[in-house]
Amino acid sequence: xxxxxxxxxxxxxxxxxxxxxxxxxxxxxxxxxxxxxxxxxxxxxxxxxxxxxxxxxxxxxxxxxxxxxxxxxxxxxxxxxxxxxxxxxxxxxxxxxxxxxxxxxxxxxxxxxxxxxxxxxxxxxxxxxxxxxxxxxxxxxxxxxxxxxxxxxxxxxxxxxxxxxxxxxxxxxxxxxxxxxxxxxxxxxxxxxxxxxxxxxxxxxxxxxxxxxxxxxxxxxxxxxxxxxxxxxxxxxxxxxxxxxxxxxxxxxxxxxxxxxxxxxxxxxxxxxxxxxxxxxxxxxxxxxxxxxxxxxxxxxxxxxxxxxxxxxxxxxxxxxxxxxxxxxxxxxxxxxxxxxxxxxxxxxxx
Amino acid sequence: xxxxxxxxxxxxxxxxxxxxxxxxxxxxxxxxxxxxxxxxxxxxxxxxxxxxxxxxxxxxxxxxxxxxxxxxxxxxxxxxxxxxxxxxxxxxxxxxxxxxxxxxxxxxxxxxxxxxxxxxxxxxxxxxxxxxxxxxxxxxxxxxxxxxxxxxxxxxxxxxxxxxxxxxxxxxxxxxxxxxxxxxxxxxxxxxxxxxxxxxxxxxxxxxxxxxxxxxxxxxxxxxxxxxxxxxxxxxxxxxxxxxxxxxxxxxxxxxxxxxxxxxxxxxxxxxxxxxxxxxxxxxxxxxxxxxxxxxxxxxxxxxxxxxxxxxxxxxxxxxxxxxxxxxxxxxxxxxxxxxxxxxxxxxxxxxxxxxxxxxxxxxxxxxxxxxxxxxxxxxxxxxxxxxxxxxxxxxxxxxxxxxxxxxxxxxxxxxxxxxxxxxxxxxxxxxxxxxxxxxxxxxxxxxxxxxxxxxxxxxxxxxxxxxxxxxxxxxxxxxxxxxxxxxxxxxxxxxxxxxxxxxxxxxxxxxxxxxxxxxxxxxxxxxxxxxxxxxxxxxxxxxxxxxxxxxxxxxxxxxxxxxxxxxxxxxxxxxxxxxxxxxxxxxxxxxxxxxxxxxxxxxxxxxxxxxxxxxxxxxxxxxxxxxxxxxxxxx
Numbered sequence: 001x002x003x004x005x006x007x008x009x010x011x012x013x014x015x016x017x018x019x020x021x022x023x024x025x026x027x028x029x030x031x032x033x034x035x036x037x038x039x040x041x042x043x044x045x046x047x048x049x050x051x052x053x054x055x056x057x058x059x060x061x062x063x064x065x066x067x068x069x070x071x072x073x074x075x076x077x078x079x080x081x082x083x084x085x086x087x088x089x090x091x092x093x094x095x096x097x098x099x100x101x102x103x104x105x106x107x108x109x110x111x112x113x114x115x116x117x118x119x120x121x122x123x124x125x126x127x128x129x130x131x132x133x134x135x136x137x138x139x140x141x142x143x144x145x146x147x148x149x150x151x152x153x154x155x156x157x158x159x160x161x162x163x164x165x166x167x168x169x170x171x172x173x174x175x176x177x178x179x180x181x182x183x184x185x186x187x188x189x190x191x192x193x194x195x196x197x198x199x200x201x202x203x204x205x206x207x208x209x210x211x212x213x214x215x216x217x218x219x220x221x222x223x224x225x226x227x228x229x230x231x232x233x234x235x236x237x238x239x240x241x242x243x244x245x246x247x248x249x250x251x252x253x254x255x256x257x258x259x260x261x262x263x264x265x266x267x268x269x270x271x272x273x274x275x276x277x278x279x280x281x282x283x284x285x286x287x288x289x290x291x292x293x294x295x296x297x298x299x300x301x302x303x304x305x306x307x308x309x310x311x312x313x314x315x316x317x318x319x320x321x322x323x324x325x326x327x328x329x330x331x332x333x334x335x336x337x338x339x340x341x342x343x344x345x346x347x348x349x350x351x
Numbered sequence: 352x353x354x355x356x357x358x359x360x361x362x363x364x365x366x367x368x369x370x371x372x373x374x375x376x377x378x379x380x381x382x383x384x385x386x387x388x389x390x391x392x393x394x395x396x397x398x399x400x401x402x403x404x405x406x407x408x409x410x411x412x413x414x415x416x417x418x419x420x421x422x423x424x425x426x427x428x429x430x431x432x433x434x435x436x437x438x439x440x441x442x443x444x445x446x447x448x449x450x451x452x453x454x455x456x457x458x459x460x461x462x463x464x465x466x467x468x469x470x471x472x473x474x475x476x477x478x479x480x481x482x483x484x485x486x487x488x489x490x491x492x493x494x495x496x497x498x499x500x501x502x503x504x505x506x507x508x509x510x511x512x513x514x515x516x517x518x519x520x521x522x523x524x525x526x527x528x529x530x531x532x533x534x535x536x537x538x539x540x541x542x543x544x545x546x547x548x549x550x551x552x553x554x555x556x557x558x559x560x561x562x563x564x565x566x567x568x569x570x571x572x573x574x575x576x577x578x579x580x581x582x583x584x585x586x587x588x589x590x591x592x593x594x595x596x597x598x599x600x601x602x603x604x605x606x607x608x609x610x611x612x613x614x615x616x617x618x619x620x621x622x623x624x625x626x627x628x629x630x631x632x633x634x635x636x637x638x639x640x641x642x643x644x645x646x647x648x649x650x651x652x653x654x655x656x657x658x659x660x661x662x663x664x665x666x667x668x669x670x671x672x673x674x675x676x677x678x679x680x681x682x683x684x685x686x687x688x689x690x691x692x693x694x695x696x697x698x699x700x701x702x703x704x705x706x707x708x709x710x711x712x713x714x715x716x717x718x719x720x721x722x723x724x725x726x727x728x729x730x731x732x733x734x735x736x737x738x739x740x741x742x743x744x745x746x747x748x749x750x751x752x753x754x755x756x757x758x759x760x761x762x763x764x765x766x767x768x769x770x771x772x773x774x775x776x777x778x779x780x781x782x783x784x785x786x787x788x789x790x791x792x793x794x795x796x797x798x799x800x801x802x803x804x805x806x807x808x809x810x811x812x813x814x815x816x817x818x819x820x821x822x823x824x825x826x827x828x829x830x831x832x833x834x835x836x837x838x839x840x841x842x843x844x845x846x847x848x849x850x851x852x853x854x855x856x857x858x859x860x861x862x863x864x865x866x867x868x869x870x871x872x873x874x875x876x877x878x879x880x881x882x883x884x885x886x887x888x889x890x891x892x893x894x895x896x897x898x899x900x901x902x903x904x905x906x907x908x909x910x911x912x913x914x915x916x917x918x919x920x921x922x923x924x925x926x927x928x929x930x931x932x933x934x935x936x937x938x939x940x941x942x943x944x945x946x947x948x949x950x951x952x953x954x955x956x957x958x959x960x961x962x963x964x965x966x967x968x969x970x971x972x973x974x975x976x977x978x979x980x981x982x983x984x985x986x987x
Contacts, residue, residue: 032981040966040969043970048962050956052953057966062777063944064953071951073784073787078875079894104980105984108980108982108985260968266974273975273978
């Protein structure tokens, strides 16, 4: 399968399993709401009657930023008088900000690690209708493995991506515009390759029924290297889709919205978040199709499974060895449809 | 000890790198033409500047050894009523001789982000000193060697001139604190033995402090520079002759009348970009790697010369030279000398030159407009920069801000990068808020590094802007123009400015001078209560000090009508009641943000009812940003 076909399948499968997108969106929205409650309440109590809140809502002016940054010093210069509400508010916001900085990664990481197993299982078992129990079983089954993968991903980001990003930003700041034409594409390629590897490891784990992240990473690395053109095209297209959405929403749509029309802004912003999530899922669904269709050596024998009515997974392991490749897993209980071509499965599903 | 004033100053330490928000700008005089100031149409210039201290110097540059060898003749006129019994010279380059100098002890080995190199120090030695009649004088170093004194056999009587001849050698340092060399680039400032200012029966001459700048009499400078003929030069005044020698050297002679100093520059790599503006030659000496700055620097210089000329008085010299600074010698950039200023693409925001090149950050233009401003507020109105530094830096940066705002817009005068905007005024507010409890008035050496930036740049800019917005632009420009005309080619003080300001405005400006210039008070206006038929405003000051600035309170009623109340600010709390009017909707003290020294504008306005719509707007934005953050961190 080539990358373009995988991309097409990614689009069709994310549309077919639209529930998955909605689940992710709901989790994202609820997580953000839980984080927004305290600052919003603080803003209401401290600034609900201040005219300055209108200035902030109209687009934050530099003077407001300056005063916010410097307000503890201003308050100190006045002998700590409390009328400078801004200073008090800033102290609260600083505490909330620190709290958020601690909680945000957890709120982002734990649900993402949890949901990935379920959604990938959905895309792998592509001929099956969406079933909540199956979805949740997938979430639970691979949660631990994906938490570990997330930790490794975080380490890679801290050790490699952040320094590289800093170097590129520094280069652009010092050397000027021309360096951006070199640095930013380089950064994009590194991000794309890193994403393809890490996300490939998750797909490989689900497809191979394994929970050892190191094996999954090894498989994904080999797969990425051997199928570089297809992976490259898939990730290029998927990232281009994401970029297009950013340009459309952030570059064209959002700046033109009236800042005081908060309801319209809210709707458009939420559509954008939904679209961002969808674009990511296109990448994952396309990747799942690519992996399923390709023959690569497995790090370990995958579980050969048969359906059993009382098994919450929908199938049970038999201990039979697999056929030496993802596409060769033909046991009755393995993730559904693996022995069929993706095009055939989709045509079945469409019918 | 003779009767010269030698101010040691306290060793404050670490004031080397002044928080010098060196200020800068750009742009076309066209914009100034679009925003003319009514009362300021080319006032007459004083016809003959005084000729008190004149210097004739022949100097040879050893380009390899980075060393100067020179002969100097000084003619000094005693314009006072007291005889002069001795001479006190500045030997500024000795500030870079070793780590024991006052300059390096106070400021440390860093200045504006550039370090002093102990392996390449600077120094100056007078090898011979005598009167014109051949009488040899003995020169004795004072303090750290940045001052030296020679007793005269016969005092110089009032109205008489004394002619002194001396020879000296000077070693230029690796560029540090505005002077020195970087490879084949030379910026030669504060380089020759220079007399202090004889006044009030003594020499006004201070050792070279880390934060202090200069003070000198007006005079004529005639300087002949001999150096390899591969060098292109620039200097104070105009080149009057160039003579090529057989040994591969050349002698370029400069002459400048009615100036207080002489600086020059040379590099084999200089390129020249001239432009004529109102009969004045703007000459930009730039380095090839900075060719992209040429039009922008010349535009900025043109805008500055045009605006200042209209506001204060015309530039009276034939040429204004702007000198580029190399990337490895940016310590030479951002300095003013008579008819010659230094610039360079230095990022004021510390973001590198990328944003400057992209014309998003305007530091390149800012530094040009600021340094050109010093031609009016220092080179022509020659304040004592050491004793009252707020005058020259404050007046110059206030003028810079005006040009910036008029040319670029108030919100984008420093940064204009899409959604990211910042006006130059906000940088000053930020710096002011770092340490607002400072008087502006005071000698340079009494301020710490951070304090110097606040007291001489930010607080004066904010205070003068507050004065302008309170009095009105037209009246403020009338004050500035009168002050400039009255004291051009003179040495006015803070009290001279006060007299002019109160005379022209017709007001007692004690709130400005006693409160802001001499006082350390801070101020916050706030609305603390808006009820149905009353509004309460408060004035807050720092403990044990009081600062009152007259202002206004805007009250808006439920039917849309409004009332602008004048409030002197004299009461610390004031309640306005409106029993016979519709219910109050909102109130705002200082609605036009005239009082820019107000510590906090955010609490200046209040509404009676909760503002649901803007609150929701902000919450929606917060939610969206959190969602995006979760998406990025989730890695889904």
